[in-house]
Structure formats: C-alpha cells, structure tokens
Amino acid sequence: MTQGSAASVPAGRSMRADARRNRDRILAAAETAVAEHGAEASLEEIARHAGVGSATLHRHFPSRQALLEAVFHDRVEILCAKARDLAASPDPGSALVTWLRAVGAHAASNRGLAASLMRGARDGDSTLGTTCHTMIIDSGGELLTRARQAHAVRPDVAIADLLKLVNAISLAAEQETAGAAETDRLLTLALDGVRPQGVPVTGPARTRGGGSRNT
C-alpha cells in the first residue's frame, strides 16, 4: 500500500519478492543511518548494514537523492495530509503558520529531511516520480492561496519562499547542536515577518503602523 513509495525504480507491483525484500532492508538501514549521520550518510555503509551489495543499493536508488526521498516519503505524506486537513480550517492564516511549523518540527526531528525537501527537481532527475519537494510545494501552495485570500499573509510571498525559510532554518539548526525548541523559536521569529501590517496570527488585528518608523 503505502509502499508505492518507490520514487526511483520501476518499482511497481511487478517486483520480485527478493527485490522488494532487499529494497525494504535498504530503506530500513538508510533510515537508521540518516537519523544518525544526516543526509551525508555513507551509502556504502547503508548497503553493508542492510546486508546487500552496493550495486543493489544503486540499482534500487540511482542517486542519493532518490534514496532520501524514499526514506522520507512517508513523513512527507503525513505533512501533505496535514495540509489537506488544515485547508479546511476557518482560519487560513494560522492554518498556514501551523502547517509551516509542523514542517519545521518534522525537519528538526529528522536529520536530512530539510536538505531533502530543499533539493527539488533541480538536477532533472525527477522525471521518475513526484519528488518530496514538489509534493510539499503543492500541499503548501493550497494553504498559502487560502491564507492570501483571507489577507492573512503578504501578497508578495510565495510558498517556495516560506518553505525555503523553514527548511533553511531547520538545516541551520541541524548543523549546530540546537534543539527543536530553538528551531521553532527561530522559525516563529521569521514567520512574524510574513503577516501583512503585522496582523497577529492568533490575536486581534493589530496594525503595525509605519513599521519602520521606529528604527
């Protein structure tokens, strides 16, 4: 079911039993390795730990990116589902923020996720399937559109901007020894700049006057 995940290989239903078994083993090993060493984990070691040859790993996942996407596919789907839920929220502004923070939280607790989400169809290797990047972009785009219609965000902000922001922060926090709490703090900080005129997300509409006037 869910394992239609295959983001890299013919990988359809017609997969030999042993192939699927190895694929799952690789994925499990990769999950562990990535959690421990981040997105730069050694592929060789993943293969070793999965008990398969390196060639097998490469056949299943032609690129590191493909492997990462498979590893994170389920998590990304959870985020997309969450976006769908939130799209029905009566408060599109805070729905968007809630979702972005959820993305940040996931990225913070899954080393490498941020990096994976960042790299989109960049290298043109995406033709094989929907990448994490586009999945997330699509899901978030919906939320942003609604938030914009509700005038809860600046009109000049794109979903790509927001996700880049979220991922950038997660990535940065990942490199340092910062906890999830700090990541969220930074994120909150950054997201405050997204509202138009400083309309508080959670509270009554407060106008942020001249804005720069103070400084």
Add this chain to the structure above:
Amino acid sequence: MTQGSAASVPAGRSMRADARRNRDRILAAAETAVAEHGAEASLEEIARHAGVGSATLHRHFPSRQALLEAVFHDRVEILCAKARDLAASPDPGSALVTWLRAVGAHAASNRGLAASLMRGARDGDSTLGTTCHTMIIDSGGELLTRARQAHAVRPDVAIADLLKLVNAISLAAEQETAGAAETDRLLTLALDGVRPQGVPVTGPARTRGGGSRNT
C-alpha cells in the same frame, strides 16, 4: 598584518619565506576553487592547482574549516569593520538591519561563506585563533545591544539567532539557483519579524503590546 589571518597554524612572524609563499598560493587557489565549487571543493585539487603537495596544504590548514576561515578572513574583517562603523549610527535599529543585510549579501556572493560562518567553535578546534564565527558574533552583538537599548528589536532576540537566520537563508539560496536578489527578499521577509511590534505567534499572553502606541 592583515595577513596575520592565519587561523590555523603557528603562522606568526617567524615563518620561513617559502612557507609563507606556499601558504599564499594555497589561499589563492582555494579562493578560486571555493568560488567555483563551493565549500565542498576538493582539497586535493586546490593543492594541485596551487602547485604544492597535499601534505603541505594539510600542514598549513589542518582542516577544511581552517582553510575556509583563512579564505574568508578578509571578508569577515570587512564585515566587522562595517559593524564598527554602523555602531556609531544614530539609528541603531536600521543599523542592525543594514548590517545583517550586508552579511547576507556577502554570503550570497561568496559561496561557502555562509557555511563557514555557521560552523563556530563547534568542533573545539577553535583554540588556534578567533574564528569567523566568533568575530561576526562579537561584531553583531554590539549592534544588537544598541538596537535593543533603542527598543528597535524584540528583547528576546539574540545575535546568534539573527546570524543563524541570515546564514540559513544564504545557505539555502546558495543550494538552489537563486540570485542575490531573491536572497535579499527572503531576508527582508524574515527580518520583518524582528521588530518589536510583532506579536509572537505562540505567545498570545505576552503583553508587549504597549510598545506600539501608534494607530
């Protein structure tokens, strides 16, 4: 003395002529290589291109980080000098923002700078000299303190937060094929959250509201 840059090696006054010559060559080659391939440039190739053996490179710069710091040392100093200038500004709030954007601009136009600034004394290898990280933190801290005294920034924001934000964005923009303009746009967006009028997303209870008497 500017070239006291040596962030990695005894590197003092008593340096043999050939050693200094090689050091400079390596630095020049590294500058080119990093500009072209980013912070992950091959050290071997840098040594080759500099016309020295790889051992020599490693003697002068025991780690990649040490090399990067030496490469960016001058640029970081420029930023620190700018911070000193801006510290005298009558408008501490915009001085801080101006400086942060300058940091962002530098990071955007120097591949690897952001990553270099990010990694602080992290690995404990810093005992050899003042790292880019701490130099920048110190310089920016001054600006932030003044801005805070002028109530131009939230009191709960640390300079490390702000720099992390700036660097995160630069890093993200660096990975994608984004131009400097986009980087600045994202940065401006994020920095808007720093001004005190904004109500924190998470803390509705927080009554800093008094500050915005306007409108």
Add this chain to the structure above:
DNA sequence: TTGCAAAACGGGGTGGTCCTCCATATCGTA
C-alpha cells in the same frame, strides 16, 4: 662565503567514498 640544523616540502601509501560491469544465483511460471 660556507656549513649546518631546523624547517618545510611532497611523493606515495592507507583507507575511505561512489558508482559500474558482468558472471552467478534466485525467482516465478509454464
């Protein structure tokens, strides 16, 4: 100028990475 010890050098080795070929083993089916 010459001699010499200390300093710097760099070739080559070690052990690691990613990735590819192709002879072999395994699977699913007729």
Add this chain to the structure above:
DNA sequence: TACGATATGGAGGACCACCCCGTTTTGCAA
C-alpha cells in the same frame, strides 16, 4: 521440473582526505 527473466554482489576504477617519512630548502652563524 525446467527454463528464462530478473536480481544479485564482488571486483575494480576513479576519486578523495589525510599521514608518514626521506628529501630539499632556508636562514643564520661562523
């Protein structure tokens, strides 16, 4: 059961960071 398609993994090539150690260069002092 037999066979062809499919999947496998070890060996090997190209690259990398980093280190050991015999050799060369330098600067100073006689």
